[in-house]
Amino acid sequence: xxxxxxxxxxxxxxxxxxxxxxxxxxxxxxxxxxxxxxxxxxxxxxxxxxxxxxxxxxxxxxxxxxxxxxxxxxxxxxxxxxxxxxxxxxxxxxxxxxxxxxxxxxxxxxxxxxxxxxxxxxxxxxxxxxxxxxxxxxxxxxxxxxxxxxxxxxxxxxxxxxxxxxxxxxxxxxxxxxxxxxxxxxxxxxxxxxxxxxxxxxxxxxxxxxxxxxxxxxxxxx
Numbered sequence: 001x002x003x004x005x006x007x008x009x010x011x012x013x014x015x016x017x018x019x020x021x022x023x024x025x026x027x028x029x030x031x032x033x034x035x036x037x038x039x040x041x042x043x044x045x046x047x048x049x050x051x052x053x054x055x056x057x058x059x060x061x062x063x064x065x066x067x068x069x070x071x072x073x074x075x076x077x078x079x080x081x082x083x084x085x086x087x088x089x090x091x092x093x094x095x096x097x098x099x100x101x102x103x104x105x106x107x108x109x110x111x112x113x114x115x116x117x118x119x120x121x122x123x124x125x126x127x128x129x130x131x132x133x134x135x136x137x138x139x140x141x142x143x144x145x146x147x148x149x150x151x152x153x154x155x156x157x158x159x160x161x162x163x164x165x166x167x168x169x170x171x172x173x174x175x176x177x178x179x180x181x182x183x184x185x186x187x188x189x190x191x192x193x194x195x196x197x198x199x200x201x202x203x204x205x206x207x208x209x210x211x212x213x214x215x216x217x218x219x220x221x222x
Contacts, residue, residue, distance in 0.1 A: 034061045035058055035061050035062035035063065035067050035068065035071055036071045036074075038054055038055075038057045038058040038061055038062075039054075039055075039058050039062075039068070039071035039072055039074075039075070040071075040074075040075070041054050042054035042055045042058060042078065043072070043074075043075035043078035048158075048162040048163070048200060049159050049160060049162060051079075052158065052159050052200075053159070055079070055086070055090070056090070056095060056099050058071070059087070059090065059091070059099055059102050059104050059105065060098055060099060060102045062104060063103065064103065064104060064107065065083075065084070065087060065104055065107065065108065068083060068087060068104060069083035069084060069087075072086075079199070079201070080198065080199060080200060080201030081198060081199050085199070086199055087104060087105075087108060088108055089195050089196065089199050090105075090199070091104065091105035091108050092192075092195075093147075093151050093154060093155045093192055093195075093196065094147070094155070095155045095156070095159060096145065097145060097146070100146070121137055121138050121139050122137070122138040122143055122146060123135050123136070123137050123138075124136045124137075124143075124147060124148050124151070126148075126151070126188035126191070126192065127188065127191055128184055128187035128188055128191055129177065129187045129190055129191050129194075130187070132184075134184045134185075134187075134188060136148045136185055136188060141185055148185070148188075148189075150185065150186070150188070150189035150192075151188075151189065151192055153169070153189075154166070154169065154189060154192050154193050154196060155196070157169050158196045158200065162200065162202075163197060163200055163201075163202035163203065166193050166196060166197050166200075166202060166205075167197070167202070167203075167205050169193055170190055170193045170194065170197075170205040171205070173186045173189055173190045173193070174190055174205075177190060193205070
């Protein structure tokens with residue numbers, strides 16, 4: 001082999017070695033994105049409770065609303081509502097303190113108000129079925145983990161039983177919404193149930209009296 005050919009072959013090997021080194025260096029600098037990974041897994045989850053658990057993990061892991069929303073935009077139709085709507089509703093009804101304290105939830109939901117003193121009174125502002133904003137206070141309503149117990153129950157049922165459980169819970173509460181002493185409280189719980197059902201893509205709940213209307217109408221016609 002001539003000297004020129006030797007130099008040519010050597011140059012080729014050097015270029016190949018340098019290219020391989022650069023490629024490996026670039027590959028090693030690509031870091032995994034836990035936020036994107038959680039959202040990717042949530043998008044392909046087959047069971048609703050599993051998908052909710054993965055989305056909750058993403059709420060905790062993702063650095064901000066934009067990162068969470070951008071990850072979900074890569075999976076159109078993965079959830080039934082817009083990412084911003086899901087975040088707002090989920091952070092209003094967090095399943096546990098970890099989600100409630102996440103950077104995302106803290107950025108979109110103000111903390112529950114408390115009155116000064118040793119026996120601080122927690123105040124939760126909720127919306128009723130007829131669109132009114134009402135206060136639920138811990139000295140009047142039972143609270144669990146800083147939230148009204150009924151709100152916590154809605155979240156737990158959605159995670160464990162999905163749409164069927166939420167529909168049953170709504171049917172349980174709706175007849176008592178007219179009660180004078182607890183009507184507004186139960187109306188808030190019922191409205192939160194509706195919100196979660198919409199977030200999960202469930203069929204809209206029907207009031208018991210609405211289900212009987214078609215039969216009454218047919219009876220009158222006969």
